[in-house]
Amino acid sequence: MRMAKHAAAPHRIVVVGGGAAGLELVTRLGDTLGRSGAAQVTLVEKARTHLWKPLLHAVAAGSLDRAQHELHYLAQAHWHHFTYRFGEMTGLDRQAKQVLLGATRDDEGRQITPPSSVPYDTLVIAIGSVTNDFGTPGAAQHAVPLETPEQASRFHRRLVNACLRANSQEEAVRPGQLHVCIIGAGATGTELAAELHRTVRAVVAYGLTRIDPERDIRIRLVEAAPRILPALPERISVATTDLLHGLGVEVLTGRRVSEVKADGVCLADGEFLPGELVVWAAGVKGPEVLRDIAGLETTRTNQLMVERTLQVTRDPDIFAIGDCAACPRPDGSPGFIPPRAQAAHQQASHMIGQIERRLAGQPLTQFVYRDFGSLVSLGRYSTVGSLMGFLVGKSMFIEGLFARLMYRSLYKMHQTALHGRAPVLWRTMAGLLTSRLESGVKLH
Incomplete structure (x- = not known):
């Protein structure tokens, strides 16, 4: 579809999702097209603040104060000439070209914003991914995922509370009371295991004298694949495993979790791992809202299928970038570009040129991923x-x-x-x- 170079009204660009890819995209579009009035740039995001996702493990461990690194969407929109719409996408009306938003509510259940819609001429979906617990019994009830800053802070509060509880109780520390089980040894789980080794001991050192770190604290990293960091080169996996072993972190590979309980984790081979603090960091999938959304083509894990131009396969006016997009590999090999921060950054940069070409009525170019x-x-x-x-x-x-x-x-x-x-x-x-x-x- 060729776009007219001079439209009667500004071209409406809507980006849904303010993660790394979406926020970088609207910031740059706002600084150029939004500032000049050539387009109306809108960000739709259900959160109030942005935190770079690779920092979540540090928030969970307590080695990073999220307040010092969070960015407020409303302020960013004011500074960079785009509009921030607080709300969560619940669907699409492709015929009317509108993003449908659900009502938002505060912690007391009172409505903040009513259900609404946002019209678009060009839509970019960048809502990232969520943790995939594969339907494991007890995972949703007893394990904390690390998808959002709120979840990372929740785990850290649970960790500190567990230490305070163990130090104040009359009886000795129970077996497993201060044991941490991390399910999934990708980058997030592996980095969290190393951070926790130091930070838990740092918390205990602030006067929690009834806790013996060497006796009472244990960190286990559980991975179903034959080695940790299975998506990365084997040499990185070996070096990381050696370092974790040196710290006393137990690394269990080739072990699948069959159930998560309040007091520990059951493995498929029948072994029970005591642990009242469980983090689920295994597997990702697209958010549930993408399942069968407006007839668009998706994968089994709810990712939107996109062409090499980053347009979804069934609508040339809709693009998808970041973890929610299933983008073909540049060499034509089976599979998709991995859901990694560098891929999201590259796709956001590529989308700048794509939108400029659409506004100028020029052909779009193919995205080429470079693994650095x-x-x-x-x-x-x-x-x-x-x-x-x-x-x-x-x-x-x-x-x-x-x-x-x-x-x-x-x-x-x-x-x-x-x-x-x-x-x-x-x-x-x-x-x-x-x-x-x-x-x-x-x-x-």
Whole structure:
């Protein structure tokens, strides 16, 4: 469909989802098309604030205060010339070209905003992914997923409360009372295991004298695949496993969870792992709202099928990017581009040009994903990873300080896309000056 270069009214661009991809996209579109009046840019998002998703494990462990890293959508919209619509997408009316929003309510159940709709000319769906517990009995009731900052904070509160409870009770610490079971040894689960080893001990060191960390605290990482970090190169997996073993983290691979109970985890082979603190970090899928949404084509895991142009397969006016999009691999091999932060960032950047071409009536171009490697942060202990095509033209294994700096640079790139270079530089310098005054672990 060729768009007229000069329309009677501004072209309506609606982005649903304010994660890394969606927020970077509306910020850049607002700074260009929104500022000039060439388009009306709107972000639809059910949350009030944004936090870079790879930081969730640090929030859960208590090594990062989310309040210092959250960005308020309303303020970002004001600063960058787009409109923020608070609400959750409940459906689409493709014929009328409208995004349908459900009512929002506060913690007391009072309505904040009524059901409504948002008209669009170009729609970009970027609502990310949610945890897939594969219907495991007890997982939804007893395990905490790490999809949102609220869930990460919830687990941290549960962790601190468990330590306070164990220290104040008359009887000795129960077996499993302070045991943590992390289900899923992808990047999130693995990074959380390393962070927790330090932060739980830091919490106990603040006067919880009746808890013996070596006796009472145990962290287990459970993975159904033959090795941890199964989606990453084997060398990264081996190096990470060795480090976790050195910390005393129990790594159980090739073990599938059959049930989660209030006091522990049952494995398919019959073994029971005592543990009253359980995190589910295994598997992802598209949000339930995408299942059969408006007749669009989806995968079995609720991802929207997209063409190489990032348009969904059944509607040229709708695009999908990030974890909710099933995008073909650039080499034509089976499968889709992995749901990773670098893929979402690249797709958001590509969408800038796609929308500009639509407004100019020009043909769209195909998205080409470039894998720049993988990095896994193990807190203050180490960072390991591989860089693809860096310096030497092939994959290179890195670890230690250099890997840590590269890992931190990914977050700085995201911040720069949202705020610009100068503000990020000033914030970084301020953070270095104030870091010495902080406890190093969140205690509430």
